[in-house]
Amino acid sequence: MGCPAACVAGANGVNISPMDASKDSGHQLWFTRRDGRVSGPHPGRLVSCYLLLGRLDIEDQISTDGEHWKCIAEHPHLVPEELLDTHSPEGRLRLLQARLREDERLRERRTQTPEGEDEVPLQARASQDRRRPEPAEILNFRQQRAELLERPARDRPPRPWVVWGVGGVLGVLLLAGLWVASSGRMPPPPPPDCLAPAAPGVNWSYCRMVGIDLRGADLSGAVLSNADLLAGRLEQARLVGADLSYADLRQSRLTDADLSEARLTGAILVEARLVRARLTGADLSHADLRGADPSGADLSGANLGRAVWVDGRICAAGSVGTCLEP
Numbered sequence: 001m002g003c004p005a006a007c008v009a010g011a012n013g014v015n016i017s018p019m020d021a022s023k024d025s026g027h028q029l030w031f032t033r034r035d036g037r038v039s040g041p042h043p044g045r046l047v048s049c050y051l052l053l054g055r056l057d058i059e060d061q062i063s064t065d066g067e068h069w070k071c072i073a074e075h076p077h078l079v080p081e082e083l084l085d086t087h088s089p090e091g092r093l094r095l096l097q098a099r100l101r102e103d104e105r106l107r108e109r110r111t112q113t114p115e116g117e118d119e120v121p122l123q124a125r126a127s128q129d130r131r132r133p134e135p136a137e138i139l140n141f142r143q144q145r146a147e148l149l150e151r152p153a154r155d156r157p158p159r160p161w162v163v164w165g166v167g168g169v170l171g172v173l174l175l176a177g178l179w180v181a182s183s184g185r186m187p188p189p190p191p192p193d194c195l196a197p198a199a200p201g202v203n204w205s206y207c208r209m210v211g212i213d214l215r216g217a218d219l220s221g222a223v224l225s226n227a228d229l230l231a232g233r234l235e236q237a238r239l240v241g242a243d244l245s246y247a248d249l250r251q252s253r254l255t256d257a258d259l260s261e262a263r264l265t266g267a268i269l270v271e272a273r274l275v276r277a278r279l280t281g282a283d284l285s286h287a288d289l290r291g292a293d294p295s296g297a298d299l300s301g302a303n304l305g306r307a308v309w310v311d312g313r314i315c316a317a318g319s320v321g322t323c324l325e326p
Contacts, residue, residue: 029211029231030078033069034060041211043231043251047078052098058083192223205243225263 029041034056042050050056051072058073072078082098085091194207198217208228215233220240224247232252239259246266255275259282266286276296285305292310304319315323 028064030062030064031066032056032060032062032072038066043210044078046210046230047072048080051078051083052080052095054099 028044030044030047031038031040032042032047032050047056047062051058056072058071058079060072061069062072062075062078063069080098082091082095086095192203192205192207194204194209196202196204198214198219199222200218200220201222202219203223204227205223205225206227207224209232210228210230211232212229213233214237216236217234218238219242220238222239222242225243225245226247227244228248229252230248230250232249234252234254234257236256237254237258239257239262241261242259243263244259244267245263246268247264248268249272250268250270251272252269253273254277255273256277257274258278260278261281262279262283264282264284264287267284267288269287269289269292271291272289272293274292274294274297276298277294278298279302280298281301282299283303284307285303287304287307289310290308290312294310299321302321304315304321304323305317307315307319307323309315309323313323314326316326318324
């Protein structure tokens with residue numbers, strides 16, 4: 001089902017008709033429907049991002065309950081201003097810069113020209129400030145994270161479980177060698193499967209699962225590295241030993257979740273609810289916890305080295321169980 005012509009006018013540089021100018025709260029979630037395919041729910045910020053990246057169009061439809069639908073153009077506060085003037089060279093340049101800024105999660109895309117756009121000279125891109133200035137402590141955090149990734153594995157501090165599990169690893173390697181000798185080849189590792197049901201050991205790395213409901217799910221040993229779990233419902237979830245490194249867990253709800261021995265290196269936990277969460281032995285090094293609520297959380301043995309704490313402080317290297325001043 002399409003949208004009225006008055007709603008679509010904004011794509012051609014005409015002001016969008018504010019048929020419904022009421023703004024939702026920052027926590028409003030939206031279902032989206034495009035070509036009959038429904039997805040979501042998504043936060044309004046993500047809907048705006050999808051519009052910028054061309055994954056949604058203002059002719060597509062949104063709903064708060066999945067039953068009553070309106071075109072996106074009827075909610076002007078969701079439409080980025082960069083989409084309102086795309087015919088002038090200045091407008092097209094602003095749109096390109098906004099797309100580059102929003103698509104920074106995949107860094108290799110930052111130098112590509114979006115499909116259908118005129119190529120912008122390098123000098124023009126370099127002369128524009130594509131990102132807002134960031135506080136010095138956050139810039140320092142990003143530098144520390146980059147250095148951690150670039151350091152050879154032999155220079156990185158060993159994690160306790162590596163030492164404790166040497167015997168177990170040697171045993172596994174011995175069994176694997178015997179299996180290879182008997183069968184002649186090693187089974188390939190399971191690839192990520194974003195449609196696989198929640199289960200222990202599931203591989204959801206790089207999967208986009210915004211607003212997913214995983215309350216009480218058992219994801220022990222699951223691989224969720226670089227997954228997008230923005231605003232996810234993870235209350236009482238079991239994530240023991242799970243790999244959540246560099247996962248986007250902003251505004252996620254992890255109340256009473258069990259994250260013992262989980263790997264959360266570089267994870268984004270901004271404004272996450274970690275009330276009474278079990279984080280014993282977890283690796284939170286270089287994680288971003290600004291605005292998070294860890295009330296009653298058990299951080300015994302948790303590695304907080306170089307993490308950004310809830311108040312914006314960067315924890316000293318070697319911080320265990322508590323954020324130490326550098």
